[in-house]
Amino acid sequence: MQDNAALREEIFRLKEERRAIILVHNYQLPEVQDIADLTGDSLELSRAAATMKGDTIVFCGVDFMAETAAILSPHKTVLLPAIDACCPMADMITADELRLVKSRSPGAAVVCYVNTTAEVKAESDICCTSSNAVNVVNALGEDTILFVPDRNLAAYAARFTKKKILPGGGVCIVHDQITPDHVREARLAHPEAELLVHPECRPEVIEFADHVASTSGIIRRVGESPKEEFIIGTEVGILHRLAKEFSEKRCYPLSSSAVCRNMKKTDLVKVRDALLTMSPSITVPEGVAARARRAIERMLALT
Numbered sequence: 001m002q003d004n005a006a007l008r009e010e011i012f013r014l015k016e017e018r019r020a021i022i023l024v025h026n027y028q029l030p031e032v033q034d035i036a037d038l039t040g041d042s043l044e045l046s047r048a049a050a051t052m053k054g055d056t057i058v059f060c061g062v063d064f065m066a067e068t069a070a071i072l073s074p075h076k077t078v079l080l081p082a083i084d085a086c087c088p089m090a091d092m093i094t095a096d097e098l099r100l101v102k103s104r105s106p107g108a109a110v111v112c113y114v115n116t117t118a119e120v121k122a123e124s125d126i127c128c129t130s131s132n133a134v135n136v137v138n139a140l141g142e143d144t145i146l147f148v149p150d151r152n153l154a155a156y157a158a159r160f161t162k163k164k165i166l167p168g169g170g171v172c173i174v175h176d177q178i179t180p181d182h183v184r185e186a187r188l189a190h191p192e193a194e195l196l197v198h199p200e201c202r203p204e205v206i207e208f209a210d211h212v213a214s215t216s217g218i219i220r221r222v223g224e225s226p227k228e229e230f231i232i233g234t235e236v237g238i239l240h241r242l243a244k245e246f247s248e249k250r251c252y253p254l255s256s257s258a259v260c261r262n263m264k265k266t267d268l269v270k271v272r273d274a275l276l277t278m279s280p281s282i283t284v285p286e287g288v289a290a291r292a293r294r295a296i297e298r299m300l301a302l303t
């Protein structure tokens with residue numbers, strides 16, 4: 001078995017040859033985060049996919065993220081090293097189901113979370129991520145918003161708008177298993193800590209939070225806050241970046257079982273193999289991509 005140092009060296013050499021950039025989500029394994037050109041949240045990674053130079057994007061994340069990159073950069077090769085890394089929430093609404101829901105609410109705007117398939121994005125008026133959901137909802141002219149698929153993010157956005165939000169029925173299975181009992185236990189163990197929570201958590205957890213933000217928003221908050229201790233209410237992969245960037249602060253997981261197994265499917269061997277073979281690559285048929293691109297670019301233009 002090759003060691004990580006040798007793999008990293010091979011990856012960096014292949015990366016030059018392929019004129020590739022490596023985009024890595026904040027939940028990825030530490031060794032994968034450490035080879036990134038950019039580690040970020042969904043919005044930052046989408047922006048980078050649309051603007052960064054190079055011929056190839058290696059997307060270390062899950063399938064909808066690589067699909068979004070392929071939609072925004074149709075002339076680049078987008079590689080998803082772990083082809084089976086999916087997001088269960090993205091499969092909680094199909095394009096057919098969305099068309100049916102839309103037919104029952106004519107006049108409503110459709111906001112889809114970026115955690116959706118390209119087909120669902122193509123049926124939507126605009127996309128959003130966890131960092132801009134509230135801004136997106138409030139920027140729309142319509143008073144009624146169909147917000148799919150995450151009912152927890154929809155409930156969070158509903159707290160900051162006068163608009164009527166009709167939520168989808170999906171959830172992130174990783175964040176939705178966090179309960180107020182986890183909050184009580186963590187508060188008891190770390191009474192001085194600030195509680196930072198992702199908006200994919202349930203409303204009854206969000207209620208206790210000192211601050212609610214996307215993954216990169218949580219990282220920024222740890223840097224800006226005068227506190228020294230933090231309870232982190234999101235997937236545990238984020239703790240690597242927090243420890244690296246703020247070694248003087250202490251961060252504890254709100255739930256140590258908040259692990260997204262799909263986000264852990266990418267490793268250095270798969271990244272190396274993807275660059276070596278230029279596969280698995282992700283493509284989206286242009287008919288669907290053109291309509292999905294409108295929804296994503298409208299979001300990028302807004303926020």
Ligand code: 13P
Binds near residue numbers: 026043087115172216
């Ligand atoms: P953000 O990194 O955009 O906050 O999203 C979290 C997430 O669950 C991605 O799947």
Ligand code: SF4
Binds near residue numbers: 175
């Ligand atoms: Fe999907 Fe949740 Fe995993 Fe993010 S953490 S990829 S929303 S299952």
